Amino acid sequence: MLSVGTSGGVQRKKLFDRLTKPDYLMVYATIGIFILIYAFGAILYGHKGFTSLRTFMLLFSDNAYIGISAVGMTMVLITGGIDLSVGAVASLTGMIIAYGTSVMGLHPLVCISIALLVGVSLGALMGACIQYLNVPAFVTTLTGMFFARGVCSLISRDSISIKHDMIDSLAGFKLYFKWPNELGEWVKIKPVASVDLNTIMFVVMIIIGAVILQKTRFGRNVYAIGGSAQSANLMGLPVGRTRVMVYAFNGLCSALAGISYVLYVKSGWNLALMGSELDVISSCVIGGVMLSGGVGYMVGTLMGVLLKATIPAIITFNGAMNSWWAKIFTGLLLLLFIVIQRLVVSATARRKNK
């Protein structure tokens, strides 16, 4: 007959069904494999300090620029699109800040504002091309990548180092966790005493991204477009506006990633972050975001970034292995996740046939 689930509504079964939703499986897979690999590192290099909280926090701060960019990328991928320009736009942000402060002598805040504006406008422009001129996202953002990279070189072919008190203080900023001891004095909590600005930006952006995706109509429209843009349109959803906004938001994330990178290296270079767009995309895919659109979670992306960061960390701790091994393992990991995605898709199809 027509009824699906049991009419008694066995609550536990429903919860079980919800937790085993195929979409979540990929996030579980990411978390599971992260724990495995982390445990592997812990067993081998635990004595060298791999398991210390400091090392764990470094996974965040060293990869903040990838993570921040991945927040926007996740949204783009969920709509079924792709953005290849993120690395170049982030690099452009770095150039604007470096050239503005060091050569033109502008205040860093002015440069940062300009950089954010440029990022958002470029994103919106590309989104508009994709939506209204029907240019495939791949081509549009490839063009955007070359454009942004070109402008970087136009500004300067050489690396420009940034020397400004404000940038230094931002880069050196640390949020300390303190609590009062018996004497009523505020002391730092050990072992993790501080979190730097990059980590804060990364985590805050992940949270913002997750709230947008799960708790706003805009976020749900993003999923709807990825599921079927045509249906979304017929259901009366603002497909065009949403898509342009997604790319604009991704432009914002690229610029923020650029700022994060500037704080990390304190310089601007026209060839910085070459190929990082692929790091960003692969982090998302490892985190269970489907390249075909419609499926993905911010938690997954967060885990994807961490998982992808853990491999080079282990290689570094090993010390003897060439860093290219990190790439090889990342490649294998990516392959594994793509296979998992296919399996989940076909499992879903089977479930439907039942």
Place this chain on the structure above:
Amino acid sequence: MNDIILEMKGMEIAFPGVKALDKVDFTLLKGEVHALLGENGAGKSTLIKCLTGVHRMDAGTILLEAKPIRPSNTQEAQRLGISTVYQEVNLCPNLTVAENIFIGRQPMKRGRIDWKTMNKRASELMGLMGMDVDVTRTLGTCSIAIQQMASIARAVDVNAKVLILDEPTSSLDENEVQHLFRVMNDLKQRGLGIVFITHFLDQVFAISDRLTVLRNGKLVGQFETSKINKLELVTSMIGKDINVIYSLKKAQPKEDAPQVLEVDNIGIPAKVEDISFDVKKGELVGFAGLLGSGRTETAEMLFGVTHPTKGEITVHGKRVQLKAPLDAILQKMAFCPEDRKRDGIIGDLSVRENITLAVQATRGFLHPMKRKEQEELADKYIRILSISTPDAEKRVGELSGGNQQKVILARWLATQPDLLILDEPTRGIDVGAKAEIQRLMLEMCEEGKSVIFISSELDEIIRCSNRIIVMRDMSKAAELDGDTQQAEILKIIASEDEKEVSA
């Protein structure tokens, strides 16, 4: 209750080369189910598309509750209270059932989506329609029936005044159709005006209050359903007396005609088992049975799509191993699959390319057909099958369902097959095109070809077949003479259910 809710007057729209609508009037009352009928290409969907803002009309007025409207897109039509549920469900498969009902207008709490309330209300809405569904399930994992109900729930809850159901029953089974009818009756009571488009005439008589018939873009008439009989209706739809069309004569294979195909006890364990039958030259063998009774599975084994693990297939007296469809094609067999959208038609290719596809396959890619050759072949079959297309270069996806079916038929006829397997060739196409396809099959038999004809509609099986094989529960249940009565076949098909009940 008899207020007019929607009125369309003097609707006209022209597409390059054709007048798609020519002074068509249509009125819909509050609380009625109004069937919109006509053959493919009669202008039904064009009329609906004017109403939902997809097409711009050239002339005419639309009055919704006596106020003139001119929607320019679907969103606007929806805001005005005109919702459409399409044949192919237009929802997002990756979202949950509840979300699909509420997306774009989710209940909010403190600026954030209130999932709990949303799921609760969705559950209530589905419950109102008699559906006990876990609304947090991903829509893509639900059956078509549930998806359709979700679609209707959404349409109705958006405060619809006019609900258009475009072929909603074509992928539902009998129970699901009855359920849909109950929901439609319920919505009718609530004062909605429902426009119901379908090819199933029985359903028209079962549910509609009034009906409007279109033919070639013109209005034929508006009738009270209770005051018209089926024959009059069909006659008005096709503009000819139906008896002329249905005066088909069965094929008459010679007594001593050679066997074209002999199938001995083939099967795939746990799928289909123990199928044996034969087909003579010039004979039409019908396969009756419910959907999923093993008809399609048998056809697929014959065509090398799947591989029987036991038994023998003999073609023209020679035992064959069919490893792939190409082997079957080389044995001069042809197969028109059930789902033409998925397995048959390549919508983006032209009529010519679709027709020449199978011929090209038999030649191998090293011997491409010359353009001129292709054009001749395509033109020939467009003429023979009277495929209505402006020319051979039109994209097949833009043709109507009946014409797409003819293009597939042409593709296989072009390979000059000795044995043609047709799986539900007449499903989802209108009465006129149906009759034409039946006539073509019989003509082929007369030319000395053989046909295996699979269909769910018993009357057309009985009308055309020399012998009828009844499938049940994944195996052959009976082999009957072509002059069998419908009731007898039904008894054989139904006996499975009896067994199940008694077991």
